[in-house]
Structure formats: structure tokens, C-alpha cells
Amino acid sequence: MRLEAPASGDPRDVLRALRTAVLGAGPAVSLGAGADLPADVPPGTAAVVTTSGSTGVPKSVLLSRNALISSAYATAARIGEGAWLLAVPATYVAGAQVLVRALLADREPAVVAGPFRPEPFAAAALGMASHENGARVPTYTSLVPAQLQRLLDAADTDPTVAKALRSFEAVLIGGQALAPTVRERAETAGVRIVRTYGSTETSGGCVYDGVPLDGVEVALVDGEVRLTGPMLADGYLGDPARTASVFPSDDAGTRWYRTGDGGEVVDGVLSVTGRLDNVIVSGGVNVSLDRVEAAVRGIAGLESAVVVPVADATWGQGSAVVVPRPTPAADAVLLERVRAVVADAVGAPARPSRLVVVDELPTLSSGKPDRAAVRARLAQDPWV
Incomplete structure (x- = not known):
């Protein structure tokens, strides 16, 4: 055809x-x-x-x-x-x-x-x-x-x-x-x-x-x-x-x-927990970044946050929370709140190591976050 x-x-x-x-x-x-x-x-x-x-x-x-x-x-x-x-x-x-x-x-x-x-x-x-x-x-x-x-x-x-x-x-x-x-x-x-x-x-x-x-x-x-x-x-x-x-x-x-x-x-209802390949190993523990992102997005004001992997000198791999302005609290205070929420929901090894506040998140034409662009930008320029 x-x-x-x-x-x-x-x-x-x-x-x-x-x-x-x-x-x-x-x-x-x-x-x-x-x-x-x-x-x-x-x-x-x-x-x-x-x-x-x-x-x-x-x-x-x-x-x-x-x-x-x-x-x-x-x-x-x-x-x-x-x-x-x-x-x-x-x-x-x-x-x-x-x-x-x-x-x-x-x-x-x-x-x-x-x-x-x-x-x-x-x-x-x-x-x-x-x-x-x-x-x-x-x-x-x-x-x-x-x-x-x-x-x-x-x-x-x-x-x-x-x-x-x-x-x-x-x-x-x-x-x-x-x-x-x-x-x-x-x-x-x-x-x-x-x-x-x-x-x-x-x-x-x-x-x-x-x-x-x-x-x-x-x-x-x-x-x-x-x-x-x-x-x-x-x-x-x-x-x-x-x-x-x-x-x-x-x-x-x-x-x-x-x-x-x-x-x-x-009971016949499917719950999706995240991508099987979107996993990092932090301190020897497997961490699903989709679960981390779900926990972060449950915080008021962070519904659009994106969680991506980053290198961590101590744990080998960590994660960064990238969120567009405005944010509901000062960056340092917000990071501690995010870490506490993620520790409670996913576990202490899953706590993000960084919070990056940006003017605007890159998106695809579909409206979804362009995660590849976020990861590439963080690798080249820490955005801070």
C-alpha cells in the first residue's frame, strides 16, 4: 500500500x-x-x-x-x-x-x-x-x-x-x-x-x-x-x-x-508503577525515578516537576528535581521538604540530591516534558 x-x-x-x-x-x-x-x-x-x-x-x-x-x-x-x-x-x-x-x-x-x-x-x-x-x-x-x-x-x-x-x-x-x-x-x-x-x-x-x-x-x-x-x-x-x-x-x-x-x-484494576528502565542505583539500592516523580508531584505547586538522573559523587547515581517557576517556597527549604516526602513515600535512598528551578521546562509539541532535553541541559549546564 x-x-x-x-x-x-x-x-x-x-x-x-x-x-x-x-x-x-x-x-x-x-x-x-x-x-x-x-x-x-x-x-x-x-x-x-x-x-x-x-x-x-x-x-x-x-x-x-x-x-x-x-x-x-x-x-x-x-x-x-x-x-x-x-x-x-x-x-x-x-x-x-x-x-x-x-x-x-x-x-x-x-x-x-x-x-x-x-x-x-x-x-x-x-x-x-x-x-x-x-x-x-x-x-x-x-x-x-x-x-x-x-x-x-x-x-x-x-x-x-x-x-x-x-x-x-x-x-x-x-x-x-x-x-x-x-x-x-x-x-x-x-x-x-x-x-x-x-x-x-x-x-x-x-x-x-x-x-x-x-x-x-x-x-x-x-x-x-x-x-x-x-x-x-x-x-x-x-x-x-x-x-x-x-x-x-x-x-x-x-x-x-x-x-x-x-x-x-x-481486583482487576491496573496500577502502573513506572518505566522499568527508568531506574537508578543509589548506594546499591534500585530506585524508580517514576515513583520519585509521582511523590514529588503530589506536593502542591510541584505538579509539573520532572525528575531526572544525575551523577552523584557519594552514591554513584542520584536524581534532580527540575521545576518551573514560581515555586511555593525558597529553594533550600523546598528541597528539604521534597526529600522528606520522597523518603516517606519511596525510601531514604530515593531522596533527590538537587532541586533546579528553571524559568520554563522544555516540552515536546505534544505538551509532554522533553526529558531528553532536560537531561542534556543538566549534563552541559547545571542551570544554576
């Missing part, structure tokens, strides 16, 4: 390309990559989504029509059908799936284009209001945690933004862990949050609030979360070795996706 990129990253161009690729006979659409991909892809491919590479080398993921459609229908079965607002980049899987859901519902999506700001988001959300057969059409959107936090901050003083957030039947939050303080603020504000877990390799979120969508199964193998279901990608374009490693088949012939995340399942 032929592979073509949309004319631009403009959401309307992506929507037109996906309409042909998902509902028609193709060609497949390339999202998030340059012009260096091969012109042909396997039959049945609807999209090739190149990942952001926030923690590693970018990979081009093959998504079939069946995978995208299965994911979209499973979402509708869990949260309902209605109209969708696109507020994340259309070239990422979360944005592409917003458009696929809209296409399958036969409803034109609302679009917030350009740099994300609360006011245009609110105007677009409130402009979606419509009725069908006398009943209000439910509305939905998908956001990353940083966007939700900005909206909640704006809603504190702008009743229009607050009303817009409450207007959605569900707001899907994915891309990274949601800080407990942000979740509590959303609940207090009357925002109906659904936390999603998944990746480009699973056509987006496939576990909602810890519960797999219909047709999705979760397994833990040596502490690693594995997922299977009709939403799985076909693999990585031009990389059969990586495909075989990341998508193994069991003895029954079922394909699984190795997420690289640690987790646990209690």
Missing part, C-alpha cells in the same frame, strides 16, 4: 487523510515523520505514526484500519458516543484517535489550532453545544496533564473556562501520569476525568481508570505490563527485529505488546 504524508500538520489536512485511509481504500497516512519513510507499507495499514522519542530514538509504528477502528469503538462502548474536540496535535496518536472517533460517529470535530490557550479552548468547547431529537449531544475531548492544569488555573478566575470544562461528558487524560493534586482539583471543579493508559503501539489509550477496554487483556510477566487486543499495532516500519522483541507471541499464538512499564493488578 502506498504511504503519503498529509499536506501539512494542519488538523483539517490530517482529518481528510484519515477519512481516506480509515474509511476508504487509502493511501495510508504518515503522521509525525519527515519525508524519509519508504513509499510502500504493508496492506491494511491506515497510518504510520512516528513517536516523539521523548525518552529514546523515534520509532515509526504501523497501525491498521482494524486497530484504529477497534480502539475507537471500544472507547465509545466505555464512555459513550458524541462529538469530539481536538486540542492535542493531530499528528500524535491521541489526536489522530480523536479524529477517527469523530469520523466513525459521522460528526465533524471541533478543533483548537495553534499554541494551546484556555480561552480558545473554552470558546470551542462551548460552541459545540447541540441537540439531537430533543436531547443534548454529549461532548468529549482528550488532553495531556499540562493542558488540564492550565485550564484549571484559568478556571479559578474565568467562569467561562470553568463552564467549558464542566460541559464535557468525559475528558480523557493520558500521555503521562496525572498528579493527585491536579486530579483532586478537577474533581472539585466538577470536571469528569477519565485517566487513560496506552501508547502509540496500542492505538492510544486502551485501559481507562485502570480497567481494560472491551477486547483488551492485561498480563504481568516478570513485573512488566503486557497488553493484547485488536488495537495492537502491526509493528515498526522497517524494523523486524524490534517488532519481534516488542510484540512476542505466546504458546497459544496470541500477540502481546511489551510496554516496558512495571505494574500491578488488584
Whole structure:
């Protein structure tokens, strides 16, 4: 099958390309990559989504029509059908799936284009209001945690933004862990949050609030979360070795996706504990930086903090907490508070050794922190 990129990253161009690729006979659409991909892809491919590479080398993921459609229908079965607002980049899987859901519902999506700001988001959300057969059409959107936090901050003083957030039947939050303080603020504000877990390799979120969508199964193998279901990608374009490693088949012939995340399942609910490879050895003790970051983000004012590894002359490896201004306390006082919270939640060896306050955190176009850029900057310039 032929592979073509949309004319631009403009959401309307992506929507037109996906309409042909998902509902028609193709060609497949390339999202998030340059012009260096091969012109042909396997039959049945609807999209090739190149990942952001926030923690590693970018990979081009093959998504079939069946995978995208299965994911979209499973979402509708869990949260309902209605109209969708696109507020994340259309070239990422979360944005592409917003458009696929809209296409399958036969409803034109609302679009917030350009740099994300609360006011245009609110105007677009409130402009979606419509009725069908006398009943209000439910509305939905998908956001990353940083966007939700900005909206909640704006809603504190702008009743229009607050009303817009409450207007959605569900707001899907994915891309990274949601800080407990942000979740509590959303609940207090009357925002109906659904936390999603998944990746480009699973056509987006496939576990909602810890519960797999219909047709999705979760397994833990040596502490690693594995997922299977009709939403799985076909693999990585031009990389059969990586495909075989990341998508193994069991003895029954079922394909699984190795997420690289640690987790646990209690009463059928999945809890993800963090990346298995995001671990340092501090004084001979393994420390999950994802657990450290979760503890730090539970502190009011530090919901956007990023925790990255740094060299430590005493312990071999340590961690630094990088947080944008303003901070809720003087740096030295705040570091001691952070260390106390992390010691209580994770253990004394996990206590960060440094606190770095920056004017602005580097981010990817998806809105997620650019961890590679943070690590590189700390290695070259201590930012202090």
C-alpha cells in the first residue's frame, strides 16, 4: 500500500487523510515523520505514526484500519458516543484517535489550532453545544496533564473556562501520569476525568481508570505490563527485529505488546508503577525515578516537576528535581521538604540530591516534558 504524508500538520489536512485511509481504500497516512519513510507499507495499514522519542530514538509504528477502528469503538462502548474536540496535535496518536472517533460517529470535530490557550479552548468547547431529537449531544475531548492544569488555573478566575470544562461528558487524560493534586482539583471543579493508559503501539489509550477496554487483556510477566487486543499495532516500519522483541507471541499464538512499564493488578484494576528502565542505583539500592516523580508531584505547586538522573559523587547515581517557576517556597527549604516526602513515600535512598528551578521546562509539541532535553541541559549546564 502506498504511504503519503498529509499536506501539512494542519488538523483539517490530517482529518481528510484519515477519512481516506480509515474509511476508504487509502493511501495510508504518515503522521509525525519527515519525508524519509519508504513509499510502500504493508496492506491494511491506515497510518504510520512516528513517536516523539521523548525518552529514546523515534520509532515509526504501523497501525491498521482494524486497530484504529477497534480502539475507537471500544472507547465509545466505555464512555459513550458524541462529538469530539481536538486540542492535542493531530499528528500524535491521541489526536489522530480523536479524529477517527469523530469520523466513525459521522460528526465533524471541533478543533483548537495553534499554541494551546484556555480561552480558545473554552470558546470551542462551548460552541459545540447541540441537540439531537430533543436531547443534548454529549461532548468529549482528550488532553495531556499540562493542558488540564492550565485550564484549571484559568478556571479559578474565568467562569467561562470553568463552564467549558464542566460541559464535557468525559475528558480523557493520558500521555503521562496525572498528579493527585491536579486530579483532586478537577474533581472539585466538577470536571469528569477519565485517566487513560496506552501508547502509540496500542492505538492510544486502551485501559481507562485502570480497567481494560472491551477486547483488551492485561498480563504481568516478570513485573512488566503486557497488553493484547485488536488495537495492537502491526509493528515498526522497517524494523523486524524490534517488532519481534516488542510484540512476542505466546504458546497459544496470541500477540502481546511489551510496554516496558512495571505494574500491578488488584481486583482487576491496573496500577502502573513506572518505566522499568527508568531506574537508578543509589548506594546499591534500585530506585524508580517514576515513583520519585509521582511523590514529588503530589506536593502542591510541584505538579509539573520532572525528575531526572544525575551523577552523584557519594552514591554513584542520584536524581534532580527540575521545576518551573514560581515555586511555593525558597529553594533550600523546598528541597528539604521534597526529600522528606520522597523518603516517606519511596525510601531514604530515593531522596533527590538537587532541586533546579528553571524559568520554563522544555516540552515536546505534544505538551509532554522533553526529558531528553532536560537531561542534556543538566549534563552541559547545571542551570544554576
